[in-house]
Amino acid sequence: LPDVSALNLKHWELDAERHQLIVTVSSTQAVACCPLCQSLTGRIHSRYERTLQDLPLAQFGLTILLEVGKFFCLNET
Template sequence: MSIMELLAVVFPHLAAVRVERVYRVGATVRVKASTTGPKSACPACGCASVRVHSRYERCLADLPVAGQEVLLQVRVRRFFCDNTACDKKTFAEQVPGLTSRHGRRAAGLLPMLRTVALALGGRPGARHSARLACAVGRSTLLRLLRSLPDPQLATPRVLGSMSSPGARATPTEQCWSMWRAAMWSRCCRIGRRTPSLPG
């Protein structure tokens, strides 16, 4: 198996960049890479640009490999925007499926951290993520949890009493029946008329 085949198996999400070096520093695997595309699109106006303004290195936490923390050091470019009507004069290129604007984690790591946050929450999730070799703080996990969209809840089918005698009531139906019986007895006891029940 060649080095390129090994990289394609271990780091399939790095296909859009050129991997230059993989080395180890302590307990962290570091991957040096650089972008290869000849041009990039401006995020504000969508105009493609080929004029490079400067280059800089971004450090991103990535999915662990063999129980070791992985840090990506990606050399990206800043381009001039050639559209004179655009407010942006320069912009940084983004690697699809890998980087995001102001992001400090690779796109593949975020779903795993969201799963940990949903299952365990803040402090327990932070302890578990350290065992998974992708340590993050409790505040980060809670922030990821808050960024998730609200789940779509199904509308309850019935809020009345049992449809047929002898059928077993659901907990919602039992609660509704008990509330109705309590309201009925209270209103009759104090001599008021029976309240109108919704539905």
């Protein structure tokens, strides 16, 4: 997960029948570092959702829906 200070809790839902806690969070990260050239960029290309499964929370399974941004690298080389 990204740093917790860059996450926004958008929604949570407890599905008692399926024993699932579903939490939707979005990243508020405004700047990212390119994994290839390490340049910083704030230009967001698009947003997409990742589904993460985590260890059970009490008797409930935990699913995290994480919305993150995909950034453009502005380094021309």
